[in-house]
Amino acid sequence: MQSEALLDLIKRRRSVRRYDSRPVENEKILLLLEAIRLAPSSCNIQPWRVVVVDDGEMIRRLSYCAPIGTRVNRWMETAPLVFVLCADPHAVLHRAAGWVGSDCHDLDIGIAGEHLCLMATALGLGSCWIGWFSQRDVRKLLAVPRNIEIKALVSVGYPAAGIELDKPSGSENHRRSVNELAWRGRFQGAALAVSQESAGEQ
Numbered sequence: 753m754q755s756e757a758l759l760d761l762i763k764r765r766r767s768v769r770r771y772d773s774r775p776v777e778n779e780k781i782l783l784l785l786e787a788i789r790l791a792p793s794s795c796n797i798q799p800w801r802v803v804v805v806d807d808g809e810m811i812r813r814l815s816y817c818a819p820i821g822t823r824v825n826r827w828m829e830t831a832p833l834v835f836v837l838c839a840d841p842h843a844v845l846h847r848a849a850g851w852v853g854s855d856c857h858d859l860d861i862g863i864a865g866e867h868l869c870l871m872a873t874a875l876g877l878g879s880c881w882i883g884w885f886s887q888r889d890v891r892k893l894l895a896v897p898r899n900i901e902i903k904a905l906v907s908v909g910y911p912a913a914g915i916e917l918d919k920p921s922g923s924e925n926h927r928r929s930v931n932e933l934a935w936r937g938r939f940q941g942a943a944l945a946v947s948q949e950s951a952g953e954q
């Protein structure tokens with residue numbers, strides 16, 4: 753039953769790029785931050801540092817923090833909230849993880865960010881990851897110190913009229929099937945025995 757509820761939540765999450773002007777209640781913002789706080793991280797270092805931007809003018813200015821001439825995320829202006837997900841990568845253990853070939857703080861931020869998006873869905877809020885931004889411009893706008901890396905922005909807010917979060921988004925129709933992305937035993941080894949339905953085959 754729990755797994756069904758989780759799968760339902762995962763299916764309802766989608767990228768929302770049009771928001772209602774209604775502000776997000778403070779209790780919900782705190783729950784979103786709690787979902788970030790409880791994420792796992794390499795060696796439990798918890799490298800997440802988050803700036804919650806809720807000022808309309810600042811969000812408008814954030815939407816201009818794009819690589820030159822490419823303001824593709826101008827829709828961001830409609831969001832009442834933007835979470836700026838940063839990492840403090842300077843913990844010694846993280847450097848050690850880097851030496852063995854895994855950039856753990858990137859993974860940590862990714863996990864925490866998806867906790868945020870799933871909690872947003874559970875709260876009836878839309879969200880969207882934003883990776884297309886100018887790190888330099890965001891740093892300047894929000895006074896982020898040099899030693900902190902800005903990894904992603906995530907917009908959050910009530911979806912605009914017409915965007916329903918209470919039913920599956922249909923995203924499974926746009927995903928690879930399980931047999932195209934996973935194998936048993938070795939890379940591109942034997943196909944796993946999965947049902948037609950869960951393999952995503954039509």
Ligand SMILES: Cc1cc2nc3c(=O)[nH]c(=O)nc-3n(C[C@H](O)[C@H](O)[C@H](O)COP(=O)(O)O)c2cc1C
Pocket residue numbers: 765766767768769825880881882883884885904923
């Ligand atoms: C790391 C990351 C960066 C992304 N950057 C952007 C972005 O800059 N602008 C945007 O509109 N969507 C962005 N997206 C959203 C993806 O386009 C979206 O997740 C994907 O198309 C699947 O659609 P869905 O989220 O509705 O399931 C990003 C997603 C991720 C995970």
